[in-house]
Amino acid sequence: MWFDESRLDDEHALAGVDAALRTLAESGARVRREAGAAGEASASRVDEARQRQRPRAVLAAGPDARLLRDVLESTCPVPFVAWPAPGLPGWVGSLDLVVMLAPQGSDAAAAGAVAEAVRRGADVLVACPPGSLVAEHAVGRDVVLLPTDTGDPLATAVVVLDFLASAGLGRPADADDVAAALDEIAVRCSPLRDIAANPAKEAALGLAESAPLVWGGSPLAARAARRVAEDLRRATGRAVLADDADQILPVVEAARARDVFADPVDGDAVVRPALLVLDDGNEEAHVRERAGRLRAAAAAHDVRVVELAHTGGSDVARHASLLLQGRYAATYLGLGLVDGDR
The missing domain is CATH 3.40.50.10490 (Glucose-6-phosphate isomerase like protein; domain 1)
Structure with missing residues (x-):
């Protein structure tokens, strides 16, 4: 060559x-598109998230979970863990927040982890396409679903960062920026x-x-x-x-x-x-x-x-x-x- x-x-x-x-x-258009859709869906849930008791810890999984950790680890008021393996660690329970990034929404392992988080009573934040396999398992009183449709891991991570910042768990990514x-x-x-x-x-x-x-x-x-x-x-x-x-x-x-x-x-x-x-x-x-x-x-x-x-x-x-x-x-x-x- x-x-x-x-x-x-x-x-x-x-x-x-x-x-x-x-x-x-x-790439920029995908970030704006995801931010617009997530903003409309999450506006009513941000105040609710602020009023809840601060979680004991935050666990993030899925593509760019480590990006979330690198951004938030120094400013998040509670421990922040990026989990690379399937399923959930044994310590996750009703006092914790599980964040699942699933831009494609078709990952069976991600769907299983979301279902397990719901079963354990954890607060759950899921970013995935509505109607997807992961979305079907993201059902419960303590679940917030941020709808995505571009399949872009970075755009998905940006909207999740901005939601977590609005809930008092770190600094925003600023989707517009x-x-x-x-x-x-x-x-x-x-x-x-x-x-x-x-x-x-x-x-x-x-x-x-x-x-x-x-x-x-x-x-x-x-x-x-x-x-x-x-x-x-x-x-x-x-x-x-x-x-x-x-x-x-x-x-x-x-x-x-x-x-x-x-x-x-x-x-x-x-x-x-x-x-x-x-x-x-x-x-x-x-x-x-x-x-x-x-x-x-x-x-x-x-x-x-x-x-x-x-x-x-x-x-x-x-x-x-x-x-x-x-x-x-x-x-x-x-x-x-x-x-x-x-």
Whole structure:
């Protein structure tokens, strides 16, 4: 495989990924759509939630449950747990709140966990499509159902965060802020913008002949890094590592020297790492120190550094922006890779 950068600005080549690019461009619209539907459904339940006794703990499950934890863990007045396994832990009971994110609504394990939470008498907050398998099990006096219909995990997480904030259990994601940030990225990364003015196309070019190492310094940037790495793997078929600085640093330091005479088309070139940094503007000392170590090692070992940044708005908006930029970059990277025979 080799990278043909001309395909990134070729309208005929871009037509082949039009559906994927449209899905990315509509990210902000999906957040607004889910926020509007959830707002209408939950308005009457927010006051009720505020009047209830504060739960002993909150347990979140489903896609992006860890995103909820990363956002709320430092501000939630009670312990907040992201549960990765099927079912519920044994300690969940009538004093607790179970939050189920089920954007597709068809997961039998999620439906079973909701039914079990209802049986144990816990307060339950479910975000899923009305009429879905999960919704059928989300029935009870202490159940709040936030209707969703886009199937978008991020949009679903945003409306749940805003509901929990309204109930006094953390700070809001601010759906309008997140949607506006996603719209901004859709404009900046539009296929109509050429490589010189498009951060996603520029990132794809920087990662074209490499095995990407993806790093984000803050918890939310690190979460975006893991999701972006998944998209890069699908786009390239290459090994892509997203991890902490301590795990990425040895890979950078072990990079083999670049062979300027190798012919990538004939398969002579060794695939070398490139460092993709997701910068959300976090200025904490430990983040700056790790970023400095990674950049210094990359410079010492001739490893290219590619950066995607979004430093304005709320923390969730910055996370969403980095995630969307990375997904655009993965799409353009897949578009530019062609068989060596072509």
